[in-house]
Amino acid sequence: xxxxxxxxxxxxxxxxxxxxxxxxxxxxxxxxxxxxxxxxxxxxxxxxxxxxxxxxxxxxxxxxxxxxxxxxxxxxxxxxxxxxxxxxxxxxxxxxxxxxxxxxxxxxxxxxxxxxxxxxxxxxxxxxxxxxxxxxxxxxxxxxx
Ligand code: RB5
Numbered sequence: 001x002x003x004x005x006x007x008x009x010x011x012x013x014x015x016x017x018x019x020x021x022x023x024x025x026x027x028x029x030x031x032x033x034x035x036x037x038x039x040x041x042x043x044x045x046x047x048x049x050x051x052x053x054x055x056x057x058x059x060x061x062x063x064x065x066x067x068x069x070x071x072x073x074x075x076x077x078x079x080x081x082x083x084x085x086x087x088x089x090x091x092x093x094x095x096x097x098x099x100x101x102x103x104x105x106x107x108x109x110x111x112x113x114x115x116x117x118x119x120x121x122x123x124x125x126x127x128x129x130x131x132x133x134x135x136x137x138x139x140x141x142x143x144x145x
Pocket of ligand 1: 010
């Protein structure tokens with residue numbers, strides 16, 4: 001599985017740890033930065049990760065900021081992206097099963113690393129439910145036109 005990942009300064013420490021965590025699980029990780037915890041603007045790092053997902057360079061995207069909220073708002077501006085801000089494993093599973101989310105945004109300030117690792121495990125392991133959810137997701141994507 002190919003995963004593109006990025007953060008801002010508030011998510012940098014967890015991003016670094018999650019790069020190692022995902023690589024250790026055998027993922028091909030594309031690290032879109034930053035390379036330090038110097039203050040940066042989160043949309044600058046949401047953009048390359050979102051484009052990796054939209055262009056098919058990555059199967060999934062992961063973005064970490066203070067809350068995950070700004071990253072989700074920014075990533076969802078890129079056509080083809082369904083970004084979700086997730087703070088527990090139940091929502092991680094439902095965002096895949098019901099919404100076919102392809103990019104997950106995490107909180108580096110309010111959610112511990114171990115919980116974010118569980119969130120990623122759940123997110124990647126849960127398939128889209130298809131069936132009644134398919135037409136609904138298609139209607140979401142039609143809003144881009
Ligand atoms: C940075 O202070 C903070 O605003 C950012 O990391 C994120 O939480 C925005 O949504």
